[in-house]
Amino acid sequence: MEGQSVEELLAKAERDEADKLQRITVHKELELEFDLGNLLASDRNPPTGLRRGEPIPEAELRALARDNTQLLINQLWQLPTERVEEALVGGQFARLKGIRPKKKTNLVWDEVSGQWRRRWGYQRARDDTKEWLIEVPGSADPLEDQFAKRIQAKKERVAKNELNRLRNLARAHKTRLPSSAGMHPTGHQSKQELGRALQVARVSTASVGRFQERLPKEKAPRGSGKKRKFQPLFGDFAAEKKSQLEMLRLMNSKKPQLDVTRAANKQMREEDQEEAAKRRKMSQKGKRKGGRQGPGGRRKGGPPPSQGGKRKGGFGGKMNSGSPGWGGKRKGGQHQGGKKRK
Amino acid sequence: MDSLDRVVKPKTKRAKGFLEKREPKLSENIKNAMLIKGGNANSAVTQVLRRVYALKKPYGVLYKKKNITSPFEDQTSLEFFSKKSDCSLFMFGSHNKKRPNNLVIGRMYDYHVIDMIELGIEKFVSLKDIKNSKCPEGTKPILIFSGNDFDVTEDYRRLKCLLIDFFRGPTVSNIRLAGLEYVLHFTALNGKIYFRSYKLLLKKSGCRTPQIELEEMGPSLDLVLRRTHLASDDLYKSSMKMPKALKPKKKKNISHDTFGTTYGRIHMQKQDLSKLQTRKMKGLKKQPVERITEDQERKSKRIKKKLMELGKKLVSL
Numbered sequence: 244m245e246g247q248s249v250e251e252l253l254a255k256a257e258r259d260e261a262d263k264l265q266r267i268t269v270h271k272e273l274e275l276e277f278d279l280g281n282l283l284a285s286d287r288n289p290p291t292g293l294r295r296g297e298p299i300p301e302a303e304l305r306a307l308a309r310d311n312t313q314l315l316i317n318q319l320w321q322l323p324t325e326r327v328e329e330a331l332v333g334g335q336f337a338r339l340k341g342i343r344p345k346k347k348t349n350l351v352w353d354e355v356s357g358q359w360r361r362r363w364g365y366q367r368a369r370d371d372t373k374e375w376l377i378e379v380p381g382s383a384d385p386l387e388d389q390f391a392k393r394i395q396a397k398k399e400r401v402a403k404n405e406l407n408r409l410r411n412l413a414r415a416h417k418t419r420l421p422s423s424a425g426m427h428p429t430g431h432q433s434k435q436e437l438g439r440a441l442q443v444a445r446v447s448t449a450s451v452g453r454f455q456e457r458l459p460k461e462k463a464p465r466g467s468g469k470k471r472k473f474q475p476l477f478g479d480f481a482a483e484k485k486s487q488l489e490m491l492r493l494m495n496s497k498k499p500q501l502d503v504t505r506a507a508n509k510q511m512r513e514e515d516q517e518e519a520a521k522r523r524k525m526s527q528k529g530k531r532k533g534g535r536q537g538p539g540g541r542r543k544g545g546p547p548p549s550q551g552g553k554r555k556g557g558f559g560g561k562m563n564s565g566s567p568g569w570g571g572k573r574k575g576g577q578h579q580g581g582k583k584r585k
Numbered sequence: 586m587d588s589l590d591r592v593v594k595p596k597t598k599r600a601k602g603f604l605e606k607r608e609p610k611l612s613e614n615i616k617n618a619m620l621i622k623g624g625n626a627n628s629a630v631t632q633v634l635r636r637v638y639a640l641k642k643p644y645g646v647l648y649k650k651k652n653i654t655s656p657f658e659d660q661t662s663l664e665f666f667s668k669k670s671d672c673s674l675f676m677f678g679s680h681n682k683k684r685p686n687n688l689v690i691g692r693m694y695d696y697h698v699i700d701m702i703e704l705g706i707e708k709f710v711s712l713k714d715i716k717n718s719k720c721p722e723g724t725k726p727i728l729i730f731s732g733n734d735f736d737v738t739e740d741y742r743r744l745k746c747l748l749i750d751f752f753r754g755p756t757v758s759n760i761r762l763a764g765l766e767y768v769l770h771f772t773a774l775n776g777k778i779y780f781r782s783y784k785l786l787l788k789k790s791g792c793r794t795p796q797i798e799l800e801e802m803g804p805s806l807d808l809v810l811r812r813t814h815l816a817s818d819d820l821y822k823s824s825m826k827m828p829k830a831l832k833p834k835k836k837k838n839i840s841h842d843t844f845g846t847t848y849g850r851i852h853m854q855k856q857d858l859s860k861l862q863t864r865k866m867k868g869l870k871k872q873p874v875e876r877i878t879e880d881q882e883r884k885s886k887r888i889k890k891k892l893m894e895l896g897k898k899l900v901s902l
Contacts, residue, residue: 263791281753282765285745286731290774299774304781305799308770311729312785313797316765320794324762339723341642 267317269310277318284315372397607671611830615755616692617672618645621663623679624653629686629709630678636711636804637676640752642722646670655679656689657812660698668696674751684811690747691814694824699816702744707777708807725754727768727785734773740813741773763787768799778808 276285290307331339353360353368360368377389413420425436426443442464446452457463474483493500595601606614618641620634638647654662656677663675673696677689684705691701728749735745752769765785772779782803787795816824838850 266790266796267792267794280756281749282725282727282760283749283753284727284729285735286729287733287736288731289733290731290772299779301781301801301805304770304772304779305783305801307731307772308729308768308781308783309797309799311731311770312727312768312783312799315727315729316787316797317794319760319765320762327759329761339643341722 267313269313271310271314275311275314277315279315279319279322282315282319284311284318286311611828615644616674616750617670618674618676618751619666619670619672620645620647621666621675621677622648622651623655623677623687624651625680626651626678627680627686629706629711630680630688632711633688633706633709633804633806634676634678639722640726640803641754644755646672656691656698656701657703657814663691663698664693664696667693676751687811688808690751692747692750694816694820698814699820699824700743700747701814702740702747703811703813704778704808705811706806707809708805710805723754724764724766725757725760726752726782727765728752729768729770730773731770732773735771740810740815743813743815744778744810745771767802776809778810780804780806780808 271286271288273286273288276287277283278285286307290303336342337344347362349362350359351362351368360366362368372390372393377393379385379387379389383389410420425432426440428440432440445455448455593600593604595604618637620638622631622634626634634647638645648666652662654677656663663677667673667675673693675689675691675693677691679687679689681687684703686706686709688704688706689701690704691698693699730745730748735741748771765787768783768785770779770781770783772781781801782805783799784802786798786800788798790796815821838852840848840850842848
């Protein structure tokens with residue numbers, strides 16, 4: 244019983260396959276000759292239905308053409324394929340279509356004002372915001388202000404262009420725009436995100452937040468105020484003498500002023516952050532480009548050259564009172580930090 | 586003509602590029618076609634020329650003015666044109682009482698005419714009569730030749746070769762499967778050649794390969810073969826010569842048999858077979874248990890030996 248059903252299934256599968264292929268199969272007595280590089284097919288079969296009579300029906304010719312084309316297409320589809328992104332570069336499209344570059348004049352005759360006006364720019368010939376009569380289109384709300392609508396559209400266009408320009412600039416200089424990434428209120432923002440949003444909101448006034456009052460229980464923001472403080476030129480002589488003697492004492496002492504463990508940990512944390520950021524960027528780029536081969540340099544990339552500079556910078560920053568005398572000790576610290584990492 | 590034979594030294598980069606485009610290369614540029622109107626070209630012939638020009642768009646030149654020449658009598662003007670516009674294919678249309686609706690297709694080698702075939706247009710149905718359809722430009726057409734007449738006579742064979750050369754378009758290594766747009770169909774039957782062009786529609790079939798539907802597009806011509814001027818065999822052969830650098834390099838030590846298997850030949854130095862390292866048979870490796878028992882056996886053997894020696898000594902004592 245089971246054997247019979249298996250046979251039936253197989254027969255049914257075969258019939259299904261044949262049905263599927265029926266639409267593309269063509270029966271010919273002699274095989275055609277194909278030249279796939281030239282997209283050419285030569286049919287040697289004598290055209291049977293067409294021999295009699297002078298007037299050849301177009302339908303017969305068309306059927307013959309269709310059959311032969313189907314066979315050629317079957318052959319073509321058997322060739323190995325790959326998916327390629329298509330982009331025409333270097334003016335290929337224009338050359339293909341036979342489009343020639345047209346020269347446009349700078350000035351255009353403006354009937355309305357009766358003078359030659361610019362094609363674009365200040366006091367241009369056809370400025371749609373300057374029209375005194377606008378017909379209300381049939382589909383629009385009759386109480387809508389069409390003039391205001393045009394002015395609003397223009398403002399939006401200008402703002403969009405400005406945004407794109409700044410984005411291009413940031414991309415060119417490889418800096419990051421201050422993004423409004425976490426600023427739109429969702430229901431689920433963390434305390435940090437809300438705090439950040441609050442900070443940004445406070446500073447986004449014309450006076451950059453100088454005259455903003457704090458909320459009742461809001462704490463003073465830390466890290467505001469002047470970034471660097473300089474001592475006055477003529478001041479406390481005693482304090483100055485004390486600080487200078489202290490510096491000399493430090494220079495003479497043998498103990499290193501650098502806390503090696505702290506410095507190494509800070510360095511490690513910095514490196515980890517950098518790598519995480521790079522990985523995030525790479526995965527983002529990979530998703531965006533759909534897994535296309537990114538620039539090879541990025542993929543193979545070892546530590547970017549800036550990292551070496553950063554390393555030096557980091558150490559230099561720590562040693563505010565540093566002097567070249569500590570150079571050797573500094574390097575010693577670095578090595579130790581490396582060992583600790585492993 | 587004299588000015589064209591003079592060797593010009595380029596003074597600008599643009600001129601240099603221009604001359605470089607025209608000079609002979611290892612793999613030549615795509616052949617350009619020039620479409621010329623003869624002395625009394627009538628509207629049918631002009632329409633055909635314009636249509637063919639549209640098909641060959643970036644690689645063709647259409648001369649708008651009428652040129653009173655006859656290709657079969659005098660080929661110098663054709664050669665002059667081809668030198669000037671760097672075209673190696675041409676199509677010349679004319680009309681007179683003796684040969685109505687005449688079309689001469691030909692090709693050049695080294696700016697000299699080698700093949701020329703004259704065809705008469707018997708019936709011509711233009712684009713406008715069929716439907717207002719857009720002509721595809723710059724795409725590679727599918728060429729179909731039906732009927733066994735194309736192999737019977739030498740004339741027909743050359744005609745087929747010429748038509749392929751004329752209409753095939755640029756040589757590419759890859760094609761975009763969705764970009765196949767139109768089909769040119771030539772049928773040789775009863776001494777006539779039916780030229781039809783169809784637009785290609787790919788329909789869904791059950792499997793990956795689509796089902797083809799054709800829609801009539803473009804001009805349909807019924808052609809009759811008139812005079813021919815074919816190149817002699819040795820001239821033809823010399824024109825087909827491929828430069829040595831382009832010939833595919835034969836790989837040594839590789840052979841194929843009839844079943845498609847590829848065989849390679851390796852040349853080895855003489856080996857000392859006694860010093861070969863054969864495969865390590867894992868099964869023959871000593872298990873740790875075995876090793877222990879072996880050690881124990883060895884130990885017990887040694888102990889036994891010692892005991893025996895001692896025993897002998899004792900006995901001797």
